[in-house]
Amino acid sequence: MISGRAAASQALPESAIEEILALRPKYPTLEALTLPALHIAQRASGGWLPEAAIEAVAHLLELPVARVAGVVSFYDMYHVRPVGRHRIRVCTNLSCQLRGSGEILETIGQELGVEEGRVTSDGRCSYVQFECLGSCDTAPMIMVDDDYHENLTPERVRQIVRELK
Amino acid sequence: MATERVLTRNVGRPEALTVRGYREGGGYDALAKALRMQPEEVIEEVKRSGLRGRGGAGFPCGAKWSFVPRQSPKPKYIVCNADESEPGTFKDRLLMEHDPHQLIEGCIIAGWAVGANTTYIYIRGEYTKAAAILEAAVRDAYDSGVLGTNVLGSGFRHDMVVHRGAGAYICGEETGMLESLEGKRGQPRVKPPFPALVGAFGCPTVINNVETLCCATHILLRGADWFKSIGTDERNTGPKLYAISGHVERPGTYEYPIGVPFQTLLDGCGGMYRGRELKAFIPGGASAPMMKASDRAIKMDFDTLAKAGSMLGSAAVIVMDDTTCMVRATLRLARFFAHESCGQCTPCREGTNWMKILLQRIHSGQGSEADLDLLAQVVPNVGGISLCALGDAAQGPVKSLVEKFSDEIRENLRAGRYPLPAPRYFDQGAAA
Ligand SMILES: Cc1cc2nc3c(=O)[nH]c(=O)nc-3n(C[C@H](O)[C@H](O)[C@H](O)COP(=O)(O)O)c2cc1C
Ligand code: SF4
Ligand code: FES
Numbered sequence: 001m002i003s004g005r006a007a008a009s010q011a012l013p014e015s016a017i018e019e020i021l022a023l024r025p026k027y028p029t030l031e032a033l034t035l036p037a038l039h040i041a042q043r044a045s046g047g048w049l050p051e052a053a054i055e056a057v058a059h060l061l062e063l064p065v066a067r068v069a070g071v072v073s074f075y076d077m078y079h080v081r082p083v084g085r086h087r088i089r090v091c092t093n094l095s096c097q098l099r100g101s102g103e104i105l106e107t108i109g110q111e112l113g114v115e116e117g118r119v120t121s122d123g124r125c126s127y128v129q130f131e132c133l134g135s136c137d138t139a140p141m142i143m144v145d146d147d148y149h150e151n152l153t154p155e156r157v158r159q160i161v162r163e164l165k
Numbered sequence: 166m167a168t169e170r171v172l173t174r175n176v177g178r179p180e181a182l183t184v185r186g187y188r189e190g191g192g193y194d195a196l197a198k199a200l201r202m203q204p205e206e207v208i209e210e211v212k213r214s215g216l217r218g219r220g221g222a223g224f225p226c227g228a229k230w231s232f233v234p235r236q237s238p239k240p241k242y243i244v245c246n247a248d249e250s251e252p253g254t255f256k257d258r259l260l261m262e263h264d265p266h267q268l269i270e271g272c273i274i275a276g277w278a279v280g281a282n283t284t285y286i287y288i289r290g291e292y293t294k295a296a297a298i299l300e301a302a303v304r305d306a307y308d309s310g311v312l313g314t315n316v317l318g319s320g321f322r323h324d325m326v327v328h329r330g331a332g333a334y335i336c337g338e339e340t341g342m343l344e345s346l347e348g349k350r351g352q353p354r355v356k357p358p359f360p361a362l363v364g365a366f367g368c369p370t371v372i373n374n375v376e377t378l379c380c381a382t383h384i385l386l387r388g389a390d391w392f393k394s395i396g397t398d399e400r401n402t403g404p405k406l407y408a409i410s411g412h413v414e415r416p417g418t419y420e421y422p423i424g425v426p427f428q429t430l431l432d433g434c435g436g437m438y439r440g441r442e443l444k445a446f447i448p449g450g451a452s453a454p455m456m457k458a459s460d461r462a463i464k465m466d467f468d469t470l471a472k473a474g475s476m477l478g479s480a481a482v483i484v485m486d487d488t489t490c491m492v493r494a495t496l497r498l499a500r501f502f503a504h505e506s507c508g509q510c511t512p513c514r515e516g517t518n519w520m521k522i523l524l525q526r527i528h529s530g531q532g533s534e535a536d537l538d539l540l541a542q543v544v545p546n547v548g549g550i551s552l553c554a555l556g557d558a559a560q561g562p563v564k565s566l567v568e569k570f571s572d573e574i575r576e577n578l579r580a581g582r583y584p585l586p587a588p589r590y591f592d593q594g595a596a597a
Binding site: 026027028029031032033034035036038039061070071074075076077078089092093094095097098099100102103131132133134135136137138139140143146147148153154 | 240249250251252253254255257258289290291292293294324326328329330331332333334345346347348349350351366408409410411412416417418447451481483485489493494497498501504505587589590591
């Protein structure tokens, strides 16, 4: 554990390591900390998981690196490539599609001038289409970082994108 | 239909976010009552109420609780399914954001009933706001003696952990959820053994949906007879949340007695968007076969919808008007299922992909009637022999497309109309 921790501190700030280890009493196994630990590590690493961060989590949780990497690849919310400072998820599932998500997606593409999944050259934003975000009554909607933006129109979404620093 | 608000009574009552405010409205009285009863009596009451699972499968809740062994050398767990990822579904988010203690109360009651000292609330990772509200409510519950070593002074111990997922529909399937909770890829397990015997961390576990557990709270407070008096018949009982979206005037979550006719739901949310014509509706989330406008009188309960070849599922009602291209709508759902198949079983992995490809071909204008025929042949082979119900779920919308909208598709194909122009939703002027 000590050596795992020492190895982890190469890649993760001490505060993130503390936050992860503080979860231990909540679960009967160390492995159960994998998802929360990856959330914490990703937040501490600029919104994505560099290899070193994945290795750090594996060391902390005494798991093979391949095992943790396998978990990372399974879930849509973990990223293994750099993302923009702001991450936009555009829901394009059916309820949003019926209420104009296609035009929202188009507008964001025009505003940012990059393809889906790419980061703007100033590192400010990236955007992806996403599955239903459970806010279909306020369609069309997008998620920017941790926040939902609902009942959108092309004008409104243009304004939101422009206000992202 | 004037309906008493039961599950949603605290929506728009922000006081209910604290233990104190929740108790002022009668909150935690159900738990106090349950703790004075024998666990077996609690299970019996839930059984008698006829409560069926609100997560999708409609399994009787009391029966599920009774499968957990009374005596167990291992700890037991409650896992609350708050993954809510079935497209069209947003009712559990409402319950968690507006009335977290109603859910916490239901979880502790379930814990008392089966002898579990820990609840994990597995909430989808994207629900950051709901997770923060739940976490604050759980802390408050510990500070107020509702959770912890001595629940409401009864001597019963119950702990609760809010556990965030990370974006994978399959983690809503109960054994996928258990794998994910244990820190693994969320791949469904071989069953049996069922979670009641071998669940979370190898221990007996009850997995229930958010709304199911909220219902349990009211059953304990007001009794099984009251719950049974609501609904269509003794197999379809209680209040129910319907999440309505798509082409309606006022999308939202609406509470009705289970079995309300679709037309009543539609009228209740202001009717069709801009007064257009109803073309089709999905009664129970992306997995539920689509219904036609002519089915508008149907009762929205488990058995009536099953008899009609569809399902109540998560009661997510997606309404489509006459501007909707059914191929485009179904393709979007097929894309979803192909993306979310976990890939363990060949029929599901390959089949979901084939359905997507064939629909894409038709939609893009490169398809022919032969593709539609092939699609009809593929559909029955996607579900069945596989580890979980995702394959069956993926069949639902496509099956209904082929069965109910073939004439329209053939006509469009013959006339070379695909790709149909995607209807613009916003004014051209405003979108420019
Ligand atoms: C692919 C798939 C996804 C599911 N997603 C959910 C979900 O998001 N929420 C949920 O409560 N149940 C979901 N279920 C149903 C669960 O497996 C399980 O039946 C349910 O949580 C049991 O709780 P209940 O009896 O209270 O409904 C899903 C099932 C499948 C096959
Ligand atoms: S049916 Fe599909 S989603 Fe379910 S376990 Fe098999 S491959 Fe995975
Ligand atoms: S379809 Fe977009 S939030 Fe549900």
